[in-house]
Amino acid sequence: MNIQKLKDEAKRAIGRKEVTHLIGYQKGSYGFRISPIFIETKEELDRLTFSPLCSLSLVNYLTIEGKPAQVQSEEEKKSKAKKVAIFVRGCDSRALNQIIAEKGLSRESLYIIGIPCKGVIDLKKIEAQFPNVVDPAEVVEENGKYIITINDQTHEVPKEELIADTCKVCQYPTPLTYNKLLGDKLEGNPANYDDIQKLEEKTPEEKWSFWQNQLDRCIRCYACKNSCPLCYCDGCILDKLTPQWVRRSVDTNENLMFHVTRAFHLAGRCVSCGECERVCPVGIPLMKLNRKMEKDVKELFDFEAGKDPEVKPLLNTFNIEDPDDFVL
Amino acid sequence: MDSYILQKEKLNNFLDSLKEYEIWAPVQKDATTLFEVIRDFQNISLDLNHQPIISKSAVFPQTEPLFTFDNDAAIKETSPKEEKDTIVFGIRPCDARSFKLLDPVFEGDFPDPYYLTRRNKTALIGIACNEPFPNCFCTSIDGNPFSKEGLDLLFTSLNDSFYIEVITDKGKTIIDKASSHLTQAKAEDTKEKEQLAKASEGKIKRQINLDGIKEKLAAIFEHAIWDKFSSKCIGCGICTYSCPTCYCFDMQDESSARKGRRVRTWDSCMFAEYTLHASGHNPRPTRTERLRNRIYHKFKFNIDNFGVPSCVGCGRCIALCPVNVDLIEILSTIKEAE
Numbered sequence: 001m002n003i004q005k006l007k008d009e010a011k012r013a014i015g016r017k018e019v020t021h022l023i024g025y026q027k028g029s030y031g032f033r034i035s036p037i038f039i040e041t042k043e044e045l046d047r048l049t050f051s052p053l054c055s056l057s058l059v060n061y062l063t064i065e066g067k068p069a070q071v072q073s074e075e076e077k078k079s080k081a082k083k084v085a086i087f088v089r090g091c092d093s094r095a096l097n098q099i100i101a102e103k104g105l106s107r108e109s110l111y112i113i114g115i116p117c118k119g120v121i122d123l124k125k126i127e128a129q130f131p132n133v134v135d136p137a138e139v140v141e142e143n144g145k146y147i148i149t150i151n152d153q154t155h156e157v158p159k160e161e162l163i164a165d166t167c168k169v170c171q172y173p174t175p176l177t178y179n180k181l182l183g184d185k186l187e188g189n190p191a192n193y194d195d196i197q198k199l200e201e202k203t204p205e206e207k208w209s210f211w212q213n214q215l216d217r218c219i220r221c222y223a224c225k226n227s228c229p230l231c232y233c234d235g236c237i238l239d240k241l242t243p244q245w246v247r248r249s250v251d252t253n254e255n256l257m258f259h260v261t262r263a264f265h266l267a268g269r270c271v272s273c274g275e276c277e278r279v280c281p282v283g284i285p286l287m288k289l290n291r292k293m294e295k296d297v298k299e300l301f302d303f304e305a306g307k308d309p310e311v312k313p314l315l316n317t318f319n320i321e322d323p324d325d326f327v328l
Numbered sequence: 329m330d331s332y333i334l335q336k337e338k339l340n341n342f343l344d345s346l347k348e349y350e351i352w353a354p355v356q357k358d359a360t361t362l363f364e365v366i367r368d369f370q371n372i373s374l375d376l377n378h379q380p381i382i383s384k385s386a387v388f389p390q391t392e393p394l395f396t397f398d399n400d401a402a403i404k405e406t407s408p409k410e411e412k413d414t415i416v417f418g419i420r421p422c423d424a425r426s427f428k429l430l431d432p433v434f435e436g437d438f439p440d441p442y443y444l445t446r447r448n449k450t451a452l453i454g455i456a457c458n459e460p461f462p463n464c465f466c467t468s469i470d471g472n473p474f475s476k477e478g479l480d481l482l483f484t485s486l487n488d489s490f491y492i493e494v495i496t497d498k499g500k501t502i503i504d505k506a507s508s509h510l511t512q513a514k515a516e517d518t519k520e521k522e523q524l525a526k527a528s529e530g531k532i533k534r535q536i537n538l539d540g541i542k543e544k545l546a547a548i549f550e551h552a553i554w555d556k557f558s559s560k561c562i563g564c565g566i567c568t569y570s571c572p573t574c575y576c577f578d579m580q581d582e583s584s585a586r587k588g589r590r591v592r593t594w595d596s597c598m599f600a601e602y603t604l605h606a607s608g609h610n611p612r613p614t615r616t617e618r619l620r621n622r623i624y625h626k627f628k629f630n631i632d633n634f635g636v637p638s639c640v641g642c643g644r645c646i647a648l649c650p651v652n653v654d655l656i657e658i659l660s661t662i663k664e665a666e
Binding site for chain 2: 028029030031033034035036038056060061064124128131132133134217219220221222223225226227239244247248249250251278279281282283
């Protein structure tokens with residue numbers, strides 16, 4: 001990724017009259033960390049960056065605090081109302097498409113700068129391999145390797161060792177929606193659900209024991225829910241008190257209720273960006289739940305979330321041909 | 329008090345002689361190391377390269393039933409007196425100090441029997457941090473990686489052995505039960521431990537001078553920096569739940585048709601629901617007010633009420649934050665804010 005090209009494009013974007021601000025990436029406060037940045041003036045543009053360390057999704061920041069303020073009336077659309085500029089990777093663009101299809105955001109309120117993404121680094125993996133790095137580190141990808149520079153020393157690590165698991169099976173590395181695309185389109189991987197198939201082959205007892213072991217350690221910090229670009233409801237069912245669908249007690253049952261509810265609410269909506277699993281402070285493999293739903297949705301309804309903003313969301317549609325042999 | 333040497337290969341024998349206690353220790357679960365009740369000593373992970381999280385659960389559990397009730401019988405209180413004597417083994421010095429900050433809260437105007445009973449029955453066996461983590465800044469908050477404050481015993485990992493310092497009578501009682509596995513420490517062991525302590529303190533890279541932070545905060549309640557820092561916060565509870573000094577809780581009734589219970593569960597000031605009134609009004613309506621409150625509580629209100637900040641400089645909120653909200657960066661900016 002040519003950073004100068006990225007900055008030039010960002011400059012053009014915030015130079016547009018209708019663009020209020022731009023959401024991008026900047027280097028974080030230490031080591032391998034990356035932080036979101038919200039840019040309103042040209043003076044801040046120099047802080048923009050993009051690298052394989054940019055593992056966080058920025059889409060969430062369009063709808064956070066339960067106010068998808070970017071939903072516009074017809075009049076506003078006509079009067080060229082304000083836009084937010086945002087950098088998106090392939091998965092992020094699918095999240096936007098899905099939200100637009102659900103009428104959570106209007107396409108006209110966004111100025112999308114697409115980044116064809118070769119996959120991002122799993123922070124947990126790189127920090128385990130290079131512990132205690134405080135000074136800012138640089139990472140670039142070259143010929144299937146990550147070139148990592150820490151305090152002027154460079155290290156080469158095969159991409160396979162550090163890339164996030166989600167990115168290993170990414171089918172859509174190139175954004176599907178954009179106003180500008182930075183760089184050439186990339187080929188996606190073929191669909192691969194081997195890991196999910198392995199889980200499916202387990203007996204109910206084995207599955208229960210696997211998930212119990214994983215979900216028992218959940219501390220219900222709700223980082224998975226809050227970081228998910230598709231969790232943008234204004235008021236969440238999990239916060240409801242009357243009735244209280246999920247109790248505040250943290251135990252196997254309530255944790256299961258929380259995670260199953262979360263996964264169900266993402267059925268036909270999850271775009272496999274992997275944010276939930278990335279942010280989990282106790283390492284619960286949440287993508288296994290999401291990918292199981294994704295696989296079922298694909299097999300049963302031949303549907304993939306976020307491919308086209310004009311296609312109605314799966315659960316808003318009914319087709320007489322829909323399979324129903326699972327209905328009791 | 330005395331110092332002893334325990335060969336690392338005899339650690340399980342040492343713990344075996346403490347079978348009458350419920351033992352909590354760090355257990356590695358994939359990439360995470362969590363404190364848990366130990367049933368098999370083989371599971372204990374004393375790997376000094378992993379920062380274990382959430383030691384406070386041993387004394388202040390995330391979910392605590394206070395009493396049960398049903399349609400027929402009277403209310404039945406759960407009694408904390410039935411708790412077993414407990415050891416938290418492998419706790420870091422910063423976490424041990426955090427209990428000193430939790431105590432005055434639960435001892436306050438309304439002494440809390442649940443916390444206090446468990447606290448009195450719990451001994452803390454620390455392990456010194458030979459290798460501080462990138463965000464450790466305990467030395468900026470009156471601590472250090474070998475601090476004994478709040479601990480009953482302190483282990484230091486030498487090459488093949490642990491150097492054990494006895495700090496309190498509670499610690500002495502534990503040592504007496506396991507003395508057959510220990511030898512007296514020699515002068516050279518003490519010297520080695522002191523060298524490690526000095527080296528460790530030197531490895532701490534992040535520092536901040538907190539002099540005058542309370543006064544500074546008092547002057548910048550309405551400042552643009554709060555919007556700046558909160559704009560990237562996603563409002564999850566990671567920082568508060570992983571914080572060893574955060575103690576906020578909620579109490580709720582969980583009932584079905586014929587029976588129920590009242591439970592206390594952790595709560596987080598970073599959740600919108602935390603301050604939501606029954607009327608629907610929320611005095612801290614956005615992330616800005618919530619993040620600001622977290623900083624004010626730790627570095628102003630706690631100093632006002634108890635004389636010390638409510639932070640031990642463990643850096644976990646920084647390390648675990650998914651979007652790089654960095655406490656040290658925030659505090660540094662506050663110091664320089666005009």
